[in-house]
Amino acid sequence: MSKKMEYDRKEYDVTRTMPGNWYLSSYKFRYSLDHLQPWFKKLKEKKLVGTQCRSCNTVFFPPRLVCGYCLVKPDLWVDVRETAQVATFNITYEKNPQTGEVVEKPVVCVRHDGTDTAFLAQLSPEINFRETYVGMPLKVKWRDEPEGNIGDLEYYEPLEDEAKDLRKEE
Template sequence: MGQTPQKWPGIELSNDDLLNKKVTQTRYHPRAKFSWSAGEAMSRFLNELKEGRLIGRECKHCNKILFPPRMFCEQCFKPTSKWVYIKDTGTIQTYSISYLDKDAKRITNPIYVGVVSIDGASEKMGIMHYFGEVTKDTIHIGMKVKAKWKPPLERTGSILDIEYFRPLKEGEQ
């Protein structure tokens, strides 16, 4: 017959135990380097970024402009139909104000980051990016924004060719 557990195993260590080798251990630093093939859709997307343009793919079956662009539509599972330039303006769908960098280290100047849906693509289709020229009091969901591009000569064909999205000014397209 079985029994309800009474003892719960596990020996806790402190950070000091680990970092100052109070227990025996082996350390390892892997060197894993990659060269990812960008593929058909992302290659064109990156090349267009270098020109200061955003591009999507049309799915004629679903009557949608897919962004980021892709060569097949995951919903109807057919190849997408053609390339369509879209705008570099959009709407903040959500955002965060981050006091952490990628290694969970604390930073004092926060990063404004979020999802921006792009005008000209189908509803709610967008990318993650930084926001600039905003404060924690001005940024809000629903804010209209526009890409702040790097100068043409500094662009490399990367998502970072857009420095950030900034508030759309009145009368601006």
């Protein structure tokens, strides 16, 4: 059925490259943080809160503007514990552009106990990240003087995993 293509398909030896830039830094996007203000206020007091959807009871931490499951605003503020678990993690390699030195860094998704969503966070530099595992219990290490932004959750420290030896027996 198919006929062979007849037009010339010889290589184009000379192509031109044109430099181009996409000036993203000139963009001024507006991103509303209104729904996060109570959260930031509490962070400054070293307290954790999340929002719960009144329709499906999902607890969002960090708070979200919209619950995607129900298409309503989750507006019930609830208390959130300082303890968390590793939801998933990987190890990335960060290269210092000046020295060329490569640093191994774990990137973890943590899920606070009693919440339904996970978010990206830093692990304590003291943890040997080769020993990290999914379900590892963690606790928040606060910044010494909280400023009311996400940087106040400086990193996560390990907690004693009381059930670890029991799991090994299985």
